[in-house]
Amino acid sequence: MDKEEIIKYCLTLEDTFKDCPFPDDFESVTMKHCKNKKWFALIMNVNNKLYLNVKTDPNYSDILRNTYDYIIPAYHMNKEHWNTIIIDGKVDKVLVKELIKESYKLTK
Known part of the structure; x- marks a missing residue:
């Protein structure tokens, strides 16, 4: 799974659009x-790794983090409600x- 595949999937969801939120x-x-213009995904490169931030139910966040080593507390976002998925070769596309x-x- 790569950045373009993630964007393509996100755009299949009803009434969504892609934005570049940060100047430069x-x-x-x-x-x-x-x-409502609310984010539901943030895709970024951090230290040459592709990060995907998604909002999750706080009760489910710990389970995800303890089950998958590629899911961590969100990078630069509320860590209770958001998780970062490190997109690499072992990530489960269905998940x-x-x-x-x-x-x-x-x-x-």
Whole structure:
């Protein structure tokens, strides 16, 4: 799974768009709802690694972090409600899509 595949999947969700939220940073991308403009995903490169931040139910966050070594407390976001998925060769694509969809629902 790569950045373009993540963006493509996010855009399949109803009424969403891609945005570059940070001035002078054209690599980081937020995926937002058209109506409320809330983020449901943040995609960025950190130390040459692809990071995907998604919102999760706080009760589920610890389970995810303890189960998958590529899911960590969110990079530069509220660590209670957001997780970072380090996108690498071992990431479970089905799980990533499920977590994106859950984040989409939680931010709607």
